[in-house]
Amino acid sequence: MSEAATPRTQRARITAITSGKGGVGKTFVSANLAAALAKRGERVLVLDADLGLANLDVVLNLYPKITLHDVFTGKHRLEDAIVPVAGGFSVLLAGSGMVEYSRLTPEVRDQLLATIEAVTPRFDRVLLDTGAGISDVVLYTVSLAHDVLVVTTPEPTAMTDAYATIKVLAGTQGRRTLQLVVNQVLKPGEGRTIRGQLQQVIDRYVSPGLEAPVKLEFIGEVPVDPAVREAVQKRQLLLEVFPGSPAAQAVLALAARLVS
C-alpha cells in the first residue's frame, strides 16, 4: 500500500474533487467552492485536472488563450496559463488539446507533478477538478492531493460509483479519511443519510480488510435549486449571480466547514 505521492515543496493545501460518476456537479462544486474559499480570504487555484473532458472553461465562460496543454508542450510558461477569474480565485485550464493525455504515461505523470509543485507555493489552496471514474489519470491526480472530496448525488448509480471510488482510494492509496459532499439533495438531511449509508457499507466491506478503518467525513449538502441551472445557462458562477440562493448558501457552508 503506497502513501499518496504528495509533492514536497507545497504550501497550499491540495484537495482533489472527484466523483465516481460523471455529471454529478463536480465542476460546479469546484468552481463555486473556490469562490467561497476566496471570500474567506484564501488564495485559491482550481486546476482543471479532468484532462480528457475539461469543461471548467465552459462553466466559467472563459476562452483560455494559454492552457496546461501549452505548458506541457513547452509553448508557454506555467505563469502565463494561470488566469484570475471573476470569483476571486485563479484557474489553470486543461485545454481541449488534452485528449491525448487521457492515458497516464510517465510524461503526463511527471508534468502533472511538476505543475502542482510549481503552483503550490503561491496559493493557500489548490482544488484539483478531476475526471469522473477511476481511470489511472484520475487515481494519479487524486494521489497528489492531501484531501479527497467525493461529490455524489442521491441518485443510486452516483452513490454506487462514489462507493466504488472510495473503496479503490482506500485500497490503493491508503486513504483513511475521505470527505463527502452530496449535491442535488431534495430534502434537508438527505446528505447525512447518504453519508450514513455509504459509511455503513464501508464499515462492513472496506475497513475489515485494512489495518485502520476508513471514515467518510460529511462536509455538507447542496440542495436542488433552480438558481444553479440559471447560473449555468448564464455561464456564470452561482456565487456571483445568485449569492443569496439556497445552493449558494450551501456552498458557503461547505467552505466554512473545510476551513474550520
Next chain:
Amino acid sequence: MLKLDVALSLLRQSGHPPPSGEHGSTTWMQGLLDALCELSSRDALTGLANRRHFEMALAREMDRVARAGEPALLLMLDIDHFKRVNDSHGHAAGDLVLKAVSDALLECVRPMDTVARIGGEEFAIVLPNCPPAFGPTVAERVRTRVERRPVAIGPSQKISVTVSLGGAFAPQWVRSTVPLWLERADLQLYNAKTGGRNRAVFEPAAVSLVSAEEKGLLFSQPRPDDDTDDMRDAHA
C-alpha cells in the same frame, strides 16, 4: 459557369436519381450537394458507410459516451480466408461475398447503428447505447447469420463464409481517442483470428468493483447517521 457534368455523371453511374428542381436553381444545387455528400460517405461496392464516414460516426459516439456515460460498442469483423475465395473463384465471386456479408450485417443491427466497410474484407459496426451484456449476443447473431447463409457465386455454386469478430466498449466518462478505440477492438479481432476464426472475442470486462451484497446494503434501510465532528481533529 460551374462545370457540373462530372458530378452528374457520377450520380448517374452510382444509380442516384438526379437532383429535383429546376436545373441550376438553389434547390437543385442543394440536392446535388447532398447527393455528392452521400456518395462520398458510402462504399461503392456494398453501399455501407465507408471508412471516412465511419470514423466521423465513431468520433461523435466517443464524445457522447465520454459525457453521457452510455455504453457504446465497437465491433470489428473480418471475413475468414477471404483471399482463398478470390484465388479460387475470382474477384467477381469475392465481390458477391462482400455484398452478401454486408447484407447479413445490415439485417442484424438497429437503425441507429452504423455499419461500415473499412477495408478490403474488413467491416466495422458501432452500436450506440449497447449495454455490455448485449454485446456478445449481437456479435453471435452476426456470426451465425453469416455462417448459415452460403453465398451463391454462380448458377449452381454456393460457398460458405464465416467471419471473425472483435469487440470493445468505449470507456465511459473518460475521453479517449478514435484510434485507441479501433486499436482495442482490432486486438480482439486478432485474438478471434488466432483463436481459430468464426468466433467473436470481447475485451475482458473490468471487474465490477461493487458486489451485489454491497449494493444491497448500500440501498437498504438507512442507519441513523453517527458522523461526529471530533474526527476532524483526528486527521488534521
